[in-house]
Amino acid sequence: MGEKNESSSSFPIGKTAQERRFSYVPECYKVQPSLRAGSDSKLADVPLINLDGMSDDPTRRSIIIQEIANACRCYGFFQVINHGISQQTLDGALSAAADFFKLPNSAKAKFMSSDVHTPVRYGTSVRDGVDKVQFWRVFLKHYAHPLKDWIGLWPDNPHDYREKMGEYVVAVQELAGKIVGLVMESLGLGPSYLSSKLDDGMQVMAVNCYPPCPQPELALGLPPHSDYSCLTVVLQNLSGLQILDSRDKSWKAVPFIPGALQVNVGDQLEVLSNGRYKSVVHKVTVNSERTRISVAGLHSLGMDVKMEAAPEMVDEDHPNGYRDSSFKDFLNFIAKNDLGEGRISSTRSRFSDRDIYHIYIWMSAIRSAGNKEIIPGPICCLGPIESHPLARAQRERLMGCDYEVRVVCLCRFVSSFYSWPNSFGKFPCLMLSSSTCDLFVCLLRSCYSSMIVF
Numbered sequence: 001m002g003e004k005n006e007s008s009s010s011f012p013i014g015k016t017a018q019e020r021r022f023s024y025v026p027e028c029y030k031v032q033p034s035l036r037a038g039s040d041s042k043l044a045d046v047p048l049i050n051l052d053g054m055s056d057d058p059t060r061r062s063i064i065i066q067e068i069a070n071a072c073r074c075y076g077f078f079q080v081i082n083h084g085i086s087q088q089t090l091d092g093a094l095s096a097a098a099d100f101f102k103l104p105n106s107a108k109a110k111f112m113s114s115d116v117h118t119p120v121r122y123g124t125s126v127r128d129g130v131d132k133v134q135f136w137r138v139f140l141k142h143y144a145h146p147l148k149d150w151i152g153l154w155p156d157n158p159h160d161y162r163e164k165m166g167e168y169v170v171a172v173q174e175l176a177g178k179i180v181g182l183v184m185e186s187l188g189l190g191p192s193y194l195s196s197k198l199d200d201g202m203q204v205m206a207v208n209c210y211p212p213c214p215q216p217e218l219a220l221g222l223p224p225h226s227d228y229s230c231l232t233v234v235l236q237n238l239s240g241l242q243i244l245d246s247r248d249k250s251w252k253a254v255p256f257i258p259g260a261l262q263v264n265v266g267d268q269l270e271v272l273s274n275g276r277y278k279s280v281v282h283k284v285t286v287n288s289e290r291t292r293i294s295v296a297g298l299h300s301l302g303m304d305v306k307m308e309a310a311p312e313m314v315d316e317d318h319p320n321g322y323r324d325s326s327f328k329d330f331l332n333f334i335a336k337n338d339l340g341e342g343r344i345s346s347t348r349s350r351f352s353d354r355d356i357y358h359i360y361i362w363m364s365a366i367r368s369a370g371n372k373e374i375i376p377g378p379i380c381c382l383g384p385i386e387s388h389p390l391a392r393a394q395r396e397r398l399m400g401c402d403y404e405v406r407v408v409c410l411c412r413f414v415s416s417f418y419s420w421p422n423s424f425g426k427f428p429c430l431m432l433s434s435s436t437c438d439l440f441v442c443l444l445r446s447c448y449s450s451m452i453v454f
């Protein structure tokens with residue numbers, strides 16, 4: 001049990017409050033009030049899709065495709081039953097995960113790393129020791145596909161971890177491939193549109209453990225984010241996940257259905273569909289009684305393969321609103337940004353009122369003193385990341401210079417990743433002196449506060 005009032009602005013891996021079972025929530029875990037889990041949050045009426053007959057019954061298959069189309073359009077999320085993975089395999093993966101987290105720190109220490117590029121790593125925060133807000137979670141992330149390339153790097157303690165987790169990852173990789181096939185058909189792209197790219201792609205398992213939290217109303221297990229993947233399939237032992245309902249912009253708790261798996265639309269699918277399907281924004285709440293385990297399989301294209309909008313999804317009425325990017329681009333981005341204050345979500349470079357619930361306004365500038373120098377970062381962001389260190393540093397660097405403001409992005413969450421436009425030239429350009437820029441920021445700020453939803 002941690003000492004009362006231990007003061008620290010952050011706790012390193014192996015010494016965090018959740019690992020040491022503190023009896024209180026330290027300051028650096030307290031999330032801003034608008035993101036805290038309300039005790040009154042409603043249950044999400046998310047679709048529960050019965051996959052029975054998806055492969056061998058054409059009538060059932062077309063009904064399932066309709067259900068999937070509806071779920072992806074309205075929620076970016078659904079649960080599946082009769083998915084073909086046995087309860088024994090599901091229970092095996094959950095118990096292997098739980099047993100791993102019960103090991104003493106010394107057994108987990110060799111996997112501890114805050115380098116997001118490491119293929120097998122144990123961690124406790126989004127970026128340990130760097131991010132301002134910490135989360136009540138411990139995780140083991142490991143690459144999983146093709147299994148033979150990675151299984152030898154996984155923990156061999158507990159002794160059956162590789163066997164039980166291995167059985168699950170093979171089954172869920174196959175299931176994800178089938179579901180993606182159904183999703184592709186629902187977009188009119190044909191079932192094997194992505195098959196070979198996913199077969200050659202990445203499967204990253206985020207094995208998460210959320211220990212009981214003494215003041216669950218103050219902290220979160222994971223901050224709001226969307227997954228970078230094409231599709232994420234999540235196995236869990238307890239409820240705790242909340243999704244943002246894009247219709248009324250409120251958080252809804254996902255009901256726990258024993259044996260069901262949860263399926264999230266990820267950013268890569270949003271990009272491929274050119275925004276017809278939106279990646280679901282979700283967060284994880286914690287509870288004071290039981291340890292929650294979840295095993296999230298993030299299925300995406302290969303490390304260096306860029307996802308782009310399918311040409312079939314782009315036309316005059318639906319211009320391409322996305323920048324193409326790969327898993328590696330994503331890793332490089334998260335290595336540099338504090339995601340705890342609003343993790344990534346894929347967004348368009350165009351504004352859509354479906355997404356007005358958190359708005360970040362980023363501008364890029366060109367220093368116009370002497371030779372023009374392109375400054376490719378944000379000079380301002382509004383909203384909960386107003387004091388984002390990147391923007392602050394940029395403004396300090398540019399102090400006294402004129403700004404040629406090239407881009408104003410209105411985004412969901414931090415979001416500079418997918419929405420950062422390829423071509424600066426396409427955007428309206430304003431020449432502003434630094435004092436006019438300050439006025440401009442004030443104006444944006446007042447627009448922002450009249451648009452903010454929560």
Ligand SMILES: O=C(O)CCC(=O)C(=O)O
Binds near residue numbers: 236282
């Ligand atoms: O714990 C969960 O239910 C979800 C985990 C998650 O969102 C993630 O690992 O990206």
Ligand SMILES: [Fe+2]
Binds near residue numbers: 225226227282296
């Ligand atoms: Fe997630």
